[in-house]
Amino acid sequence: MHLEELAEKAAEFKAEDAHVEHEVRVCMAASCQSSGAAQVMDALDKAKGDGQPACKVKGVGCMGLCSAGPLVAVADKEADLAGSVLYRDVAPEDAADILGSVGGSPVERLRCPTDQPFFARQRKIVLENSGIIDPNSFKGYVAAGGYASLVQALSEMTPADVLREITASGLRGRGGGGYPTGLKWSTVAKMPGEQKYVICNADEGDPGAFMDRAVLESDPHRVLEGMAIAAYAVGASKAYIYVRAEYPLAVERLQNAIRKAKRAGFLGNKIADTQFSFEVEIRLGAGAFVCGEETALMASIEGLRGQPRPRPPYPAESGLWGCPTLINNVESFANIAPIVREGGDWFASIGTEKSKGTKVFALAGKIANTGLIEVPMGTTLRDIIEVIGGGIPDGKTFKAVQTGGPSGGCIPEAHLDMPVDYDSLKTLGTMMGSGGMIVMDETSSMVDVARYFMEFCMTESCGKCVPCRTGTYQMHGILDKLTKSQASRDDLALLEDLCEVVQATSLCGLGQTAPNPVLSTLRYFRQEYEEKLQGETGA
Template sequence: MHLEDLAEKAAEFRAEEAGIQREVRVCVAASCQSSGSLAVMEALEDACGDGKGTCRVKGVGCMGLCSAGPLVSIADKDCSLDESVLYRDVTPADAPEIMGSVCGSPVERLRCPTDQPFFARQHKIVLENSGFIDPDSFKGYVAVGGYAGMVRALSEMTPADVLREVTTSGLRGRGGGGYPTGLKWSTVAKMPAGQKYVICNADEGDPGAFMDRAVLESDPHRVLEGMAIAAYAVGANKGYIYVRAEYPLAVERLQTAIRKAKRAGFLGSKVADTQFSFEVEIRLGAGAFVCGEETALMASIEGLRGQPRPRPPYPAESGLWGCPTLINNVETFANIAPIVREGGDWFASIGTERSKGTKVFALAGKIRNTGLIEVPMGTSLRDIIEIIGGGIPDGKAFKAVQTGGPSGGCIPEAHLDIPVDYDSLKTLGTMMGSGGMIVMDETSSMVDVARYFMEFCMTESCGKCIPCRTGTWQMHGLLDAIAKAQGTHADLALLEELCEVVQATSLCGLGQTAPNPVLSTLRYFRDEYEEKLQRAEL
C-alpha cells in the first residue's frame, strides 16, 4: 500500500460523512463518563430525533478540561463561527436546548469559551485527535490522516531512515526518565537479527497522573501506529501493551482498536500489503506500581512475580524471554506517527535545546482548571499553573507543585519561572516524571505530603531489596512521628541518613527515588519540619 492508496481510503471515509450537517461530540473518556456523559449522550441522541442523517452524535476522547465535564462540543457545517462551540457541565436536561440552538446563536448559559488561555496556550501533537475522533472508529482515525506515518515508513523508508528521523527529532522517553528515544531504538535495531519485541508501557501508576489513560481512551490507534513503526525500525514482529487493569475503558478501546486494525490489514501478518508483520497483544497489570519499572514489567509479562532485576543487561540487549526488547511509554509511542509523517526536523523545532516537542501534563489538586494539557517543552511552570491552570481557587495562596509522582519532588513559588524540561527539573531536585502535576495551596502541610508519598512507596515496594523494603517502612515511621509532632531532632537526622542510604543502595528506580519527596520538601520547606520538632521537644 502506498500513501496515495491510504489518502484515497481517507477521502472515501470522509465522503461517507458528507451528508452530516451537525456533529455533536460528547466526551466519553473516563473522567467525563464518571460525571455522567453517557446519559448526556443518550439525551442528545434523543433530542437529535428525526434530524438523524444530517445530525450525528459522536462519542469522542478527552477534551482536556476535566473539571468542567461532561463536555460537549457542536460543530456545524457552513456556519459563521470558525470553530465548534464547547459546552460545559452539561446535564441530560440541557440536551433539547443545545440541540435546538441554531448555528451562530449558541446556548450562552452553558458555553465554555475556547479562547481562554487553557485552550489557546496549548500546542497539541499527542492529543491532536483527542476530542475530535471517535476512539472506537478505525475509519475516523484514517479519515484524519491516521496510519499515514506507518504507511509512509513501510512504503517509502528503510528502518535506518525511520531511526534517523526519530533520532533527529530529539524525542526523549516520556515515561519520566527522559532517555533519548532514537538511541534506545538504534540499540535494539543493532542487536543481531532474530526474535525481538516491542513493549508499550501503559502501567501508569503515579498518584494524580492520567495522561496515558487519556491517550489510550481517546486515540488508541495512534499508539498502535507508533508501536508498528517502532517494530519496523528495530526488526520486531511482536508487541505487547502492558496496561493496568484499573483502566478498563482503555483496555476495551485498545482491544477494539487492535481488532479493527487487524481486520483492515493494518496489523497482523503483511501489514498494509508489505512483507512486514506485527502482532500486538494486551497484557493486564494486577495492580503493582513496581510493574511500571521495565524489568519488573517484563517479568510480569513472562508470567513471573513482578520484581525488578539488576541492570545491565538492559532490555535492549536481553529483555523479554532474553530477547532484545524495545520498551517505551504510551506518550512516547503517541509522538512517533507525527514525527514520521512530518519529519524529525519539524519536531525538533518545538521545545527547548535539550528537550524537544511537547509534553502532556495532568493538572490536579488545588487548581482551578484540573484536567489534561499539552504544552511545548520549556513553558514555565508559572504559565502552566497561573495562566493555563487558572491559578489557585478560593483566594488561597500557592505553596508548591509536585511533579514526578512518588519519584519526584515539590517546587516552591520561588522557582516557578523555570522552564519545564527534563534537565531544569532535575536541578531543582525533582523530575519530569510521566507528567502528573499536583498543585498545593497554603493549607497543605509539606510533612504530610512527604509522609503520603512515603506510605505509597512503602506499600508498593516489592520486597526484593533490603533498603527499599525496610528503609521505606522506617522512613514512613519517622515521618509519621514528625507529622504528629512527636519527632525529635535525632529522628530528623536519622531520616536524612536513611534517605541517603535508600537512594544510593536500592535495586530499582522505585527505591532509588523513594526519598525524593522527603529530600525536596526538606530542601524547600525545612522550617515546617523543624516547627513540628520544636513542638515535640517543648
C-alpha cells in the same frame, strides 16, 4: 497498500458523512463519563431523532478540561476544538437546547470559551485527535490521516531512514527517564537475533497522573501505529501493551482498535502488502506500582512475580524472554506518527535545546482547571499553573507543586518561573516523570505530603532489596512521628541519613527515587519539619 490507496480510502470514509454539516461531540473519556456523559449522549441521541439529518451526535475522547465535565462541543464537521462552541457541566435536560443551537446562537448559560488560556496556550501533537475523533471508529482515524505514517514508513523508508528521523527529532522517552528515543531504538536495531519485542508501558501508577489513560481512551490507533513503526525500525514482529486493569475503558478501546486494525490489514501478516508482519497483545497489570519499572514489567509479562532485576544487561540487549526488547510508554509512541509525517526537524524545532517537542501534563490538586494539557517543552511552571491552570481556587495562595509522582519532588513558589524540561527540573531536586502535577495551596502540610508519598512507596515496594524494603518503612515511621510532634532532632538527622542510603543502594528506580519527596520538602520547607519536632511546636 500504497499511500495513494490509503488516501482514497480516507476520502471514501469521509464521503460517508458527506451529508453531515455539524457535529455534536460528547466527551466519552472516563472523567466525563464519571459525571454523567453517557446519559447526556443518550439524551442528545433521543432529542435529535430524524429531524436533523445534517447533524451528527458522536462520542469523542478527552477534551482536556476534566473539572468541567460533561463537556459537549458543537462544531462544523472539519473544525477542531478551537473552532467549536464548547459547553460545560452539561446535563441530560440540556440536550434539546444544545441541538436547537446548532447553526444558530449558542446556549450562553452553558458556554465554555475556547479562547481562554487553558485551550489557547496549548500546542497539541499527541492530543491532536483527542476530543475530535471517535476513539472506537477505525474509519474516523483513517479519515483523519491515520496509518498514513505507517504506510509511508513501510513503502518509502528503510528502517534506517525511520531511525534517522526519530533521532533527528530529539524525542526523549516520556515515561520519566527522558532517555533519547532514537538512541534506544538504534541500540535494539543493532542487536542480533531473529526475535525482538516491542513493549508499550501503559502501567501508569503515579497518584494524580492520568495522561496515558486519556490517550488510550481517546486515540488508541495512534499508539498502535507508533508501535508498528517502531517495530519496523528495530526489526521486531511481536509487541505487548502492558496496561493496568484499573483502566477498563482504555482496555476496551485498545481491544477494539487492535481488532479493527488487524481486520483492515494494519496489524498481522504482510502489512500494507509488504513483508513486514506485526502482532500486538494486551497484558493486564494487577496494580503493582513497581511494574512500571521496565525489568519488573517484563517479568510480569513472562508470568513471573513483578520484581526488578539488576541492570545491565538492559532490555535492549536482553529483555523479554532474553530477547532484545524496546520499551517506551504510551506518550512516546503517540509522538511517532507525527514525526514520520512531518519530519524529525519539525519536531526538533519545538521545545528547548535538550528537551524537544511537547509534553502532556495532568493537572490535579488545588488548581482551578483540573485536566489534561499539552504544551511545548520549556513552558514555565508559572504559565502552566497560574495561566493555563487558572491558578489556585477559593482565594487561597500557591504553596508548592509536586511533579514526577512518588519519584519526584515538591517545588515552591520561588521557582515557578523555571522552564519545564528534563534537565531544569533535576536541578530543583525533582523530575518530570510521566507528567503528573499535583498543586498544593497554603493549607497543605509538606510533612504530611512527604509521609503520604513515603507510605505509597513503602506499600508498593516489591521487597526484593533490603534498602527499599526496610528503608522506606523506617522513613515512614519517622515521618509519622513528625506529624504527631513526637520526633526528635536525632530522628530528623536519621531521616536524612536514611534518604541518602536508600537513594544510593536500592536496586531499582522505585527505591532510588522514593526519598525525593522527603529531600525536596526538607530542602524548601525545612521550617515545617522543625516546627513538628517534639517540644518545639509552640503549642
